[in-house]
Amino acid sequence: MNEDPHGEVAVDEVELSEELAGAGTSVASDDVAEYALRLGDDALILAQQLGWWISRAPELEEDVALGNIGLDLLGHARSLLHYAGTASGRTEDDLAYWRDEREFRCAWLFEQPNGDFAHTIARQLLTSIYLDALYSRLVHSTDPTLAAIAAKAVKEVAYHVDHAEQWMLRLAHGTDESRRRITVALADVWPYLDELFRDDALTERLGDAVVAPSALRAPVTDAVAAILAACDLQAPAVPFAAGGGREGRHSSYLGYHLAELQVLARQHPGASW
């Protein structure tokens, strides 16, 4: 450290931090790997979708904002898939590029298409609040690797919530057209919320190593309700979708996302760039 507080400022002096959170020698059990796959696939598919907006958002600044959020999520996906792969000797790339649709474990909400900007923001609102509630609890996991990944992710998703909230308020209170669009978008993504709160045999077996999905229902719905109230919007009265993503049953959109995500790696196996 320079003694002189008025001394030179070196802005190019950057220390690169670890890109993979919790990457060590720990090997996940089959159950923990399956859970990490669920979270990793949620993040991977949403990251893939947000990347589409780069060059297509309303302004360049919003291209960068959505791109940054997508890259945050891709970082979470890499850490989670890396950890999931330790159980079966596979790499993060093996899991991202070489599994087929039925082997993915993402929930339907994360597969729903970008739609117009309002649909992307409505989906961001639900996914970010869900991920924020999830990771802020997963930091207390009895599994040290899951806890470390969550600790890195939670600060990032807190900003994603803020971004979605800011846009919700502006779309809801903006113009007749923006309010119409966000109302439609909210009703379109709402049916996929319920799937996120369903416990199953895996989450019950894992106990304190994970966050029980049902424990997230109240905090997520409360946080969403508070933002909708500020937006002067009602929670849509629409039936919940069947879901089934955690067992590999997906909405029709996932196949298209995977085709785009995987085509290059599959056409040129082992290629690097």
Place this chain on the structure above:
Amino acid sequence: MTTPGADENEAWPLWEVFVRANRGLSHVHVGSLHAPDADLAIRNARDVYTRRNEGVSIWVVPAEAITTSDPDARDAFFESPAGKNYRHARYYDKAEGVKHL
């Protein structure tokens, strides 16, 4: 209500961005960006100008709130100090113990 964007020439207003680096002392102008309002301007600045750890504090100022000197009046404004070396404190012996001069 009118619909922004109905006129394709309409765009978000311009904001000037100032960032205080981690170990710097003052906010430094780093560039400009578009945003619909001040709150989003701060967030856009965070995304565009601090994504590589460049800062710990951000100011945004509406570009239209900045008054600039007239580039055509540059001679009258800035050439006058030339040849007035007495304005520089160069003819004095530096007292002992004074740093940062």
